[in-house]
Amino acid sequence: MQILMFGWEFPPMNSGGLGVACQGIVEGLSHHGHEIFLVLPKVSESMHACKPDNLNLLAAHKSGGHIECMEIPSSLYSPYCTIESYTKWIEECIGEEPENMYGKNLFEEIHRYASRGAMYAGKVPHDIIHTHDWLTAEAGIQAKKISDKPMVMHVHATEFDRSGDNVNQQVYDMERRGMEHADRIIAVSEFTKKMLIKHYGIKEWKIDVVHNAVKPNFSTYHKTHHLNKTDKIVLFLGRMTLQKGPDYFLKMAKRVLEVMTKVKFIMAGDGDMTEQMIHMANDLGIERNVLFAGFLKGDEVAQAYSHADLYVMPSVSEPFGIAPLEAIQNGTPVLISKQAGVNEIIKNALRADFWDIDDMANKVIAALQYDSLTNTLKDHGKRELEQISWQKQAKHIENVYKRITGK
Amino acid sequence: MNKINKTICFYFQVHQPYRLSKCNVFEIGSKENYFIGPQNYENQEVFEKVANKCYIPANKVILDLLKKHPEFKVSYSFSGVFLDQCLLFGDIGKEVLDSFKAIIDTGQAEILSETYYHSLAWIYSKDEFAKQIEWHKKLIYKIFHKKPQVFRNTELIYNNEIAEFIREMGFKGIVAEGWDYYLQWRNQNFLYKPKKVELHPEDRKIAKNYRVRKTLPKDFSLLLKNYKLSDDIAFRFSNKSWTEWPMGADKFASWANNAEGETINLFMDYETFGEHQWADTGIFEFLKHLPEECLKNGIGFKTPSETIKAYKTVGELDVPHLMSWADMERDLSAWCSNDLQKNALERIFSLENKLKSTLNKLNKEDRDVVMDIWRKLQTSDHFYYMCTKYWNDGDVHAYFSPYESPYDAFITYMNTLSDFEHKLENKYQLTSV
Numbered sequence: 001m002q003i004l005m006f007g008w009e010f011p012p013m014n015s016g017g018l019g020v021a022c023q024g025i026v027e028g029l030s031h032h033g034h035e036i037f038l039v040l041p042k043v044s045e046s047m048h049a050c051k052p053d054n055l056n057l058l059a060a061h062k063s064g065g066h067i068e069c070m071e072i073p074s075s076l077y078s079p080y081c082t083i084e085s086y087t088k089w090i091e092e093c094i095g096e097e098p099e100n101m102y103g104k105n106l107f108e109e110i111h112r113y114a115s116r117g118a119m120y121a122g123k124v125p126h127d128i129i130h131t132h133d134w135l136t137a138e139a140g141i142q143a144k145k146i147s148d149k150p151m152v153m154h155v156h157a158t159e160f161d162r163s164g165d166n167v168n169q170q171v172y173d174m175e176r177r178g179m180e181h182a183d184r185i186i187a188v189s190e191f192t193k194k195m196l197i198k199h200y201g202i203k204e205w206k207i208d209v210v211h212n213a214v215k216p217n218f219s220t221y222h223k224t225h226h227l228n229k230t231d232k233i234v235l236f237l238g239r240m241t242l243q244k245g246p247d248y249f250l251k252m253a254k255r256v257l258e259v260m261t262k263v264k265f266i267m268a269g270d271g272d273m274t275e276q277m278i279h280m281a282n283d284l285g286i287e288r289n290v291l292f293a294g295f296l297k298g299d300e301v302a303q304a305y306s307h308a309d310l311y312v313m314p315s316v317s318e319p320f321g322i323a324p325l326e327a328i329q330n331g332t333p334v335l336i337s338k339q340a341g342v343n344e345i346i347k348n349a350l351r352a353d354f355w356d357i358d359d360m361a362n363k364v365i366a367a368l369q370y371d372s373l374t375n376t377l378k379d380h381g382k383r384e385l386e387q388i389s390w391q392k393q394a395k396h397i398e399n400v401y402k403r404i405t406g407k
Numbered sequence: 408m409n410k411i412n413k414t415i416c417f418y419f420q421v422h423q424p425y426r427l428s429k430c431n432v433f434e435i436g437s438k439e440n441y442f443i444g445p446q447n448y449e450n451q452e453v454f455e456k457v458a459n460k461c462y463i464p465a466n467k468v469i470l471d472l473l474k475k476h477p478e479f480k481v482s483y484s485f486s487g488v489f490l491d492q493c494l495l496f497g498d499i500g501k502e503v504l505d506s507f508k509a510i511i512d513t514g515q516a517e518i519l520s521e522t523y524y525h526s527l528a529w530i531y532s533k534d535e536f537a538k539q540i541e542w543h544k545k546l547i548y549k550i551f552h553k554k555p556q557v558f559r560n561t562e563l564i565y566n567n568e569i570a571e572f573i574r575e576m577g578f579k580g581i582v583a584e585g586w587d588y589y590l591q592w593r594n595q596n597f598l599y600k601p602k603k604v605e606l607h608p609e610d611r612k613i614a615k616n617y618r619v620r621k622t623l624p625k626d627f628s629l630l631l632k633n634y635k636l637s638d639d640i641a642f643r644f645s646n647k648s649w650t651e652w653p654m655g656a657d658k659f660a661s662w663a664n665n666a667e668g669e670t671i672n673l674f675m676d677y678e679t680f681g682e683h684q685w686a687d688t689g690i691f692e693f694l695k696h697l698p699e700e701c702l703k704n705g706i707g708f709k710t711p712s713e714t715i716k717a718y719k720t721v722g723e724l725d726v727p728h729l730m731s732w733a734d735m736e737r738d739l740s741a742w743c744s745n746d747l748q749k750n751a752l753e754r755i756f757s758l759e760n761k762l763k764s765t766l767n768k769l770n771k772e773d774r775d776v777v778m779d780i781w782r783k784l785q786t787s788d789h790f791y792y793m794c795t796k797y798w799n800d801g802d803v804h805a806y807f808s809p810y811e812s813p814y815d816a817f818i819t820y821m822n823t824l825s826d827f828e829h830k831l832e833n834k835y836q837l838t839s840v
Contacts, residue, residue: 347798351811359431363814366432373746
C-alpha cells in the first residue's frame with residue numbers, strides 16, 4: 001500500500017517520544033513493503049541518512065500550494081510544556097532559519113503545516129492518510145478533502161495526559177475534530193482507548209489498539225559512571241512536566257534516603273517543572289543526593305539508562321511510555337507507574353501507583369538491596385522485550401489499513 | 408457384584424498456607440501479624456471460601472459414600488498449617504474439622520504423614536525435615552487419634568534418598584509421582600521398592616532419632632501416582648475442548664478397568680472438588696457415582712496402608728534426582744529455580760543454626776512463638792508465588808498467586824523476614840554466636 005503520513009517530528013530532530021514512535025512505525029511499515037510519503041514541517045539532511053528506500057520525506061512548505069483550512073486561534077500553548085521551553089527547544093534543535101520550519105507560535109505553525117502539507121494529497125499516490133495526534137490531525141482532514149482517501153488517526157497522547165484537569169479547550173477541540181473525521185483511530189494502549197471513549201465520546205468499535213515497540217539496540221555501555229562506585233543510582237528520565245510525575249519521584253527519593261544513604265537520584269530531562277524540582281529537592285533537604293542532568297540527546301540517553309541501577313517512571317498519566325522499554329534494553333530494571341499503557345505489554349517490571357510514595361520507595365529499596373531481584377527483572381525483562389518489535393506492530397497497523405480500504 | 412480384580416487408592420491433599428500480609432520496608436521493626444494475608448486474600452476469608460465451596464460439600468459427599476459403600480476407601484494428607492487454621496477460624500473451622508473427623512471415624516479413611524509446615528525442609532535441613540514430621544505426627548494424634556504409617560512429601564518431592572530416610576524413620580511406605588521418565592517401560596499401577604541407597608551417617612542418625620515406631624516394618628513400598636487418570640479428574644474434567652468431555656463416572660470407571668495393574672493410585676488436591684472444578688461443572692455428581700460405577704466394573708478401593716498390605720512389590724525403581732508432581736517437567740522449578748526463590752530460601756534456612764544455638768536463652772512461650780514464625784515462613788507456597796515461569800507464559804490456570812507479581816511476593820517476603828530478624832536481635836536479644 002501507499003501511505004500519505006503526516007508527522008510532526010522525526011529523529012534526530014525530535015523532542016520526545018512522538019518522533020521516535022513515528023520512526024518506528026514507518027520503518028516497520030516499510031519493512032512490510034509499504035511505500036510511505038511522510039510529510040514533516042522540516043526535512044533535514046540528517047534524516048535522510050539512514051531511512052529505508054520506500055520512505056519519502058516531504059517538507060510541508062515545499063508542497064507548492066496551500067489550502068484554506070480552519071483558522072486556528074493563536075495561543076500561548078505548546079504540546080509539551082510552556083511556550084518558553086518550546087521556543088528554547090526550537091532554538092536548540094533547529095538553530096538557523098526557524099521561519100521555514102517550526103513557527104514560534106505553535107498554533108500558527110500547525111495551521112500553516114496543515115494548509116500546505118495537505119496539498120501533497122493531490123500530488124503523491126496513496127491509499128491511506130495516516131496522522132499523528134492533534135498536531136497533524138488538521139493536515140489529515142484537509143488531505144482527505146482533496147483525495148477522498150480514508151484517514152487513520154494515531155493517538156499517542158491526549159490533552160488529559162498532558163494537562164491533567166487543566167485541559168486546554170482548543171487542543172481538546174482539535175483532537176476531537178481529528179478523531180471524528182478519522183475513519184479509524186489507533187490508540188497506543190487500552191489505557192488510551194478507554195480515555196478516548198470516556199473523554200471524547202468516540203465509539204469503541206472505531207478504535208484499534210496497537211502498542212508501541214522499540215528498535216533493536218546496539219549500544220554497549222557498561223555500568224561505569226563517575227559517581228562514587230558504592231552509590232546506587234536511581235534514574236528519572238523524561239520531560240519534567242506534570243504528566244511525568246517528577247515531584248513524586250523526589251518525594252520517593254526522600255523516603256528512600258531515610259533507609260539507605262548511599263543512593264543518588266538522577267533527574268534527566270527538561271520542562272516547565274525543572275526549576276520547581278530544584279527548589280523541591282532543596283526544600284526536602286535531599287539536594288546532595290539529587291543530580292539534575294538536563295536534556296539528554298542521542299547517545300547520552302542510552303548511557304544514562306545503562307548507568308542506572310533502576311529506572312523509575314512515576315507518570316501521573318502515560319498513554320504508553322517507551323522509556324521503560326529503552327531502559328530494559330540497556331539492561332536496567334524498571335519501576336513503572338500503574339497509570340501507564342506500557343504495563344499492558346511488559347510484565348517484568350516493578351509497579352506502583354504514582355501517588356503511593358511508600359509503596360514506590362519500598363520497591364526502589366528492594367531493588368537496590370537485592371541483586372536477585374534486579375537480576376531476575378533484567379533477565380526476564382529482556383526476554384520479554386525480544387518478543388516485541390516494530391515489524392510486528394506494523395503488521396497490526398497494516399491490518400487497520402486493510403479494514404478500512406477493504407484490500 | 409463383580410469379582411474385585413484391582414483397586415483404586417485415593418489420596419487427597421488438604422492444605423492452606425498462611426499467606427503473608429503486605430509488608431513494606433518502613434514497617435520493618437514494627438510489623439505485627441505477618442500471617443493475616445494480603446488484601447483480598449486474607450487467610451480467614453480464603454479458608455471460609457474454600458470451606459464453603461469444597462471442604463464442607465465434598466466431605467458430605469465422601470461421608471455419604473463411605474456409609475453407602477463399605478468397600479469405598481479414601482486417604483487424606485492434611486498439612487499442619489491447614490489444621491492450625493481449622494482450629495483458629497472459629498465456627499467454620501470447627502465445622503470443617505468435625506466433618507473430617509466424621510470421615511476418619513468411619514474407619515474407611517487413612518491419614519498420611521507429611522511435614523507440618525508443608526515445607527521444602529528436605530532440601531535444606533534433614534533435621535528440620537524430621538522434626539516437622541514429628542510435629543505433624545503429634546498434631547494428627549491430638550486431633551484424630553491416629554498414627555500415620557505412610558508418608559507423602561510436600562508436592563510429592565521424592566528421590567531414592569528421601570525414600571531411604573523415610574524407611575529409616577519407620578514408615579511402611581511413601582507416595583510419589585508415577586513419572587514415565589523413571590518408570591520407562593514399567594507400569595505405575597503396581598507397587599515398587601525404592602532403590603536402596605546409602606544415607607550419609609549423620610542423616611541416618613537423624614532419621615533414627617525421629618523414628619515413628621520402635622521396630623522397622625519388614626517391607627517398604629512405593630506407591631506411584633497414575634497421573635493420567637488423576638489429571639483426568641483434577642485438571643481435564645471441566646475442559647470443554649478436551650475430546651473426552653464430558654467425562655461421566657461410567658466412562659472413567661471403564662478407563663480404570665482397561666488400565667493394567669493392581670492398584671490405580673489417584674492422587675490430587677482435595678480442592679479439586681468444588682474449588683478447582685466448580686460445583687456447576689458436575690464434579691460432585693461425578694464423585695457421587697464413581698464408587699458405584701467402579702464396583703460394577705470389579706474395581707475395589709483400598710487405602711495406602713491396605714494397598715501396601717495387599718500387594719507385593721514387583722521391582723525396584725531408581726529415582727536418583729529430585730522429582731515432584733508439578734508441571735510438565737516434574738521438577739522443583741516452581742519453587743526454587745529463579746534467583747528470587749534461591750535468595751529467599753537461602754535466607755530463611757540460614758536462620759536455622761542461629762535459632763537453634765540461641766534458642767535456649769528464651770522461655771518456652773517465646774521459643775514456641777519464634778519457631779512457629781520461622782517455620783510458617785518455610786511453607787512452599789511463599790516460594791511458589793515468586794515463580795516467574797508460568798507468570799511469563801500468561802498461563803493463568805497454572806499460576807495462582809494472591810500477589811500482583813512474583814516481584815511483589817518476593818519483596819513482601821524479604822521485608823517480613825527482615826522484620827523477623829530484627830525482632831530476633833532486638834525483642835528477643837538473640838545475637839549470633
